[in-house]
Amino acid sequence: MTKRSRALWATSAAVAFTAVLTTASAHALDGAAATNELAYTAKIQVGEKTACTGALVAPQWVLSAKSCFADATGNVPAQPPAPTTVTVGRPDLTQTTTGGIRTATALVAHPDRDLVMVRLSTRVNNVQPVALAATPAAGNESLDAAGYGRTRTEWVPDLLHTASFTAAAPAATGDIDLTASGNAVMCKGDAGGPVLRGTGTTRELVAIASRSWQGGCLGMDPAETRTGAVATRVDDVRSWITSTAFRAQGDMTGDKISDLTAVWDDSTLHSYPGLGTGQLGNQIPLVGGTTWSTIKHLTKGDFTGDGIADLMSIWGDGTLHYYRGKGDGTIDT
Numbered sequence: 001m002t003k004r005s006r007a008l009w010a011t012s013a014a015v016a017f018t019a020v021l022t023t024a025s026a027h028a029l030d031g032a033a034a035t036n037e038l039a040y041t042a043k044i045q046v047g048e049k050t051a052c053t054g055a056l057v058a059p060q061w062v063l064s065a066k067s068c069f070a071d072a073t074g075n076v077p078a079q080p081p082a083p084t085t086v087t088v089g090r091p092d093l094t095q096t097t098t099g100g101i102r103t104a105t106a107l108v109a110h111p112d113r114d115l116v117m118v119r120l121s122t123r124v125n126n127v128q129p130v131a132l133a134a135t136p137a138a139g140n141e142s143l144d145a146a147g148y149g150r151t152r153t154e155w156v157p158d159l160l161h162t163a164s165f166t167a168a169a170p171a172a173t174g175d176i177d178l179t180a181s182g183n184a185v186m187c188k189g190d191a192g193g194p195v196l197r198g199t200g201t202t203r204e205l206v207a208i209a210s211r212s213w214q215g216g217c218l219g220m221d222p223a224e225t226r227t228g229a230v231a232t233r234v235d236d237v238r239s240w241i242t243s244t245a246f247r248a249q250g251d252m253t254g255d256k257i258s259d260l261t262a263v264w265d266d267s268t269l270h271s272y273p274g275l276g277t278g279q280l281g282n283q284i285p286l287v288g289g290t291t292w293s294t295i296k297h298l299t300k301g302d303f304t305g306d307g308i309a310d311l312m313s314i315w316g317d318g319t320l321h322y323y324r325g326k327g328d329g330t331i332d333t
Helices: 235-245
Strands: 004-008 027-031 041-046 050-058 061-064 084-088 100-109 116-120 141-147 161-167 175-180 194-197 204-212 229-233 260-263 269-272 284-287 297-301 310-314 320-323
Touching: 041 061, 050 194, 050 204, 050 235, 061 204, 061 235, 084 116, 116 235, 141 204, 175 204, 229 235, 260 297
Parallel strands: none
Antiparallel strands: 004 027, 041 050, 041 084, 050 061, 061 116, 084 100, 100 116, 141 161, 141 194, 161 175, 175 229, 194 204, 204 229, 260 269, 269 284, 297 310, 310 320
């Protein structure tokens, strides 16, 4: 396949860069079109004007740059500021037989780094999430970046592209300076894209693209020739990523701690919130009377994909009934 110039996007505010590189930026990648081995790379469209890239790190969560969603003061809201779609598993965006498109429903921003977890409306079960690196990038290590952003010749490319960069040792802030290899450069729309080590299916996520000078990107000042970029380290925040993405089984209150549900001998249903210490909190009556006197089986699980445990029960007459968890320890009845 012929190599093409490729750019990664950031937020609409990232068009201009200052001499000290303080403005959130995007990237442009000059390399071959990516294959399905990078299916976990996501195209994020925020409203009509802002686009970014991200990486699927769990079936229902994409990791990206929080600058893609931040307001003028740098704050990131709990929900996307505009209708947001996330396309995963489609290195060629014109194809509709692979991956899928989800709506972004919630945002969890890292307190100190340019990272945000984007919650999807439903799980993506046909794409393997990217593995998280356990060690940081080493000085002079060769890494690959991937993104859907603008290129040197196209405003909105349909193909996911990659390019190589050489990393400097991570700074104390968690930033990693990247030096472009060959004709690579990061452009608008590449912010949030994965920066990877390894090859083929053994790749792991080392960092998330944060900002760049955008030298040579379509629409940039021709006088700007700098092609370096900055990425945000992720290996030392793995616990934040996993704790955000994976809720405890049986969590009915949204605190990521498992809770207990039990039927008393008087046939009433009660919930006991877990305290995270091996102990239970005060019981919450769910359904009183003799409603549950003939229940044959009761199970909990997140059947709606909203991160809150629901109840499923088999009644004495053999019928199956579902009760949605409300997130406060109670259920819809």
